[in-house]
Amino acid sequence: MPAYLHPGVYIEEIPSGAKPIEGVSTSVAALIGYTTEGPIGEATLVHSWDEYKGAFGGIHSETDVLGLAAFNFFLNGGRDAYVARLAKDAKAATLPTAAPAKMPGRGGAATINVLAIEARSAGAWGNGLSVNALMEPNGYRFKLQIRQDGEVAESLSGLSMDPSDAAYALTVVNAGSKLVKLSLPAGLDSKFKKATSVSGDLTAAPATNWASVVKDAPLTLNIDNLGAKTITLGDPGVGGYDGAKVAAEIAKQVLLLGPNYVGFTCTYDAGTHKLTLTSGQKSASSSVQVRPGALASALKLGKAAGGTELHGTEDVVPASMGTPAAPTFEALTGGDDGVAPGLDDYNTFFAKLRKVRDVNMILLPGQTMPASGSGNQVIAAAVAHCEETASRMVLVDPASGYELAQQNDVDALSLSTSTYAALYYPWVKVANPFYDRDTNATAPTTLTVAPSSFAAGLWARTDGTRGVWKAPAGVEASVRGLAGLEFTVEDGDQDQLNPAGVNCLRKLPSYGAVLWGTRTLATKANPEWRYVPVRRTAIYIESSIYNGIQWAVFEPNDHRLWSSLRANIGAFMDGLFRAGAFQGQKASDAYFVRCGLGDTMTQDDIDRGMVIAIVGFAPLKPAEFVIVRIQQKVGQS
Helix, strand or coil: CCCCCCCCCCCCCCCCCCCCCCCCCCCEEEEEECCCCCCECCCEEECCHHHHHHHHCCCCCCCCHHHHHHHHHHHCCCCEEEEEECCECCECCECCCCCCCCCCECCCCCCCCCCEEEECCCCHHHHHEEEEEEECCCCCCEEEEEEECCEEEEEEEEEECCCCCCCEHHHHHHHHCCCEEEECCCCHHHHCCEEEEECCCCCCCCHHHCHHHHCCCEEEEEECCCCEEEEECCCCCCCCCCHHHHHHHHHHHHHCCCHHHCCCEEEEECCCCEEEEEEEEECCCCCEEECCCHHHHHCCCCHHHCCEEECCCCCCCECCCECCCCECCEECECCECCECCCHHHHHHHHHHHCCCCCCCEEECCCCCECCCCCCCHHHHHHHHHHHHHCCCEEEECECCCCCCCCHHHHHCCCCCCCCCEEEEECCEEEECCCCECCCECCCCCEEEECCHHHHHHHHHHHHHHCCCCCCCCCCCCECCCCCEECCCCCHHHHHHHHHHCEEEEEEECCCEEEEECCECCCCCCCHHHCEHHHHHHHHHHHHHHHHHCHHHCCCCCCHHHHHHHHHHHHHHHHHHHHCCCECCCCHHHHEEEECCECCCECHHHHHCCCCCCEEEECECCCCCCCCCCCCCCCCCC
16 A cells, blocks of 8 residues: 655556457467478477478478478468477488598697587488688688588678677577587687787897886786786886896786786797787687787787787687688588487477467378278377367378278278367379479379368468358368369268268369368267367467466455456457357357356355356357258249
């Protein structure tokens, strides 16, 4: 409670109690299966076919079931999809590590690679990659080029091997490259050198001339990127300054700067007449920089005065591989596609997918119901996953080449009777993207692909144009990309299949290829959930309300909370009623929302911390059988 301690006007904001419930997305698919490129075992969100190609490389072959499914999903209206590549024993292509090094350091470390490079994802596709490094003239930076199938596909310039640098190679490449990722080879840290700053030849500057310049003159250094520090050399004492005394005085003054400079040395070589300033640490950030000044010029220290500065990354920065005009590329090797995943791989991923709450549809390219009736454990696991989450449906495919002509053929498949599953038939013929009359004339002109991806795309398309309560079937549900059907379904065939919950793709005169069925596999076992739009509308309402009333947790459990829940849920349901989602001419006929003591709760429920709201709705059922009765009018006198 606010405190009112002095007379005056107090302005306070109070909540209105209106907490609108937003509808969840209903068109997010999860495509799970085997392919030969892309991250393994992770749900990667893509919003278009172009994004899928960027992450998974497109359609790799005529048997790339995941790529074909993704293409047809987006072609038929799909918008968002989590794609999961599953594969066993797949290996990423890598830059060989055997001596001599394929990417040695520029300081002469020729026995090891200074960078470990591997393809962005596992698979034989990475064997088509090769890499090149070129030194850049501006210090210790380099350019990395990645070639794919003989053509330079990526070029990243200005890279550094200093982790404190914004252009640190591992950070830039791993964040920006779609082809490779970098790491440091084991033990490479020991290869970092102590940075040095070496003067020019001091023969022309004898000690007798130094005294007037050196004594009390400032020398500004930046050692190990700790910041610019200025030291002043003191009185040299008897005999004045010589090279050795200058070196000793510089070392003394730097060490006085503090413990961060312990190990710093400065020496003078009487044979070469050069001063050498050396950092005290071996690291990627080791450096000794001398800023321009009168004393620096006199001692010929720093690049501006003719000295040289060698960074600590001397032996960890790649040496040039060839020349800019004639670069040398080294190939990555060892990539392996692995083999198709097993039940354990799918179960592991289904556990991850529980945390991705916005998925509504699950597709399993490559997994079908065998004609033998032995069932499919992966499909069974997917159905169990959908029933557990109660927020998504799985689209099931029969086996290719198996014709469903009558009820017994459907029974032989041993299908689930879950309300969270739907089956589509027959398989679809599409144009073969690998057929080329000039270069690949022996390839088949069409491929036969599973129908579930077409249906999922149509679910998404119908949701966007009509709403989740509209059956994704009918003359509006035209199938795109279809070149033919594996089997022709006529009225007599569908007489047998429709009551069994098989949704057919058909070619109708004047309308072309369409989806002509909208039933779940619970058609007979649970008629209340016979229709796909009824089940999906319920999922939509449940998920939206679940997300929209989280605010109610830990609120005081009294009539104010119950009234607020009734108002907010009621407003959401009324919006759906006005959008045409329910039966009934009046709201009272279409839905109800109840929440209150003596109605949905007892005092014992409240004592146990429970607030219970009951929401009911009258779902729209599709006009599956349109009956027109015609009667002759008999003339009357």
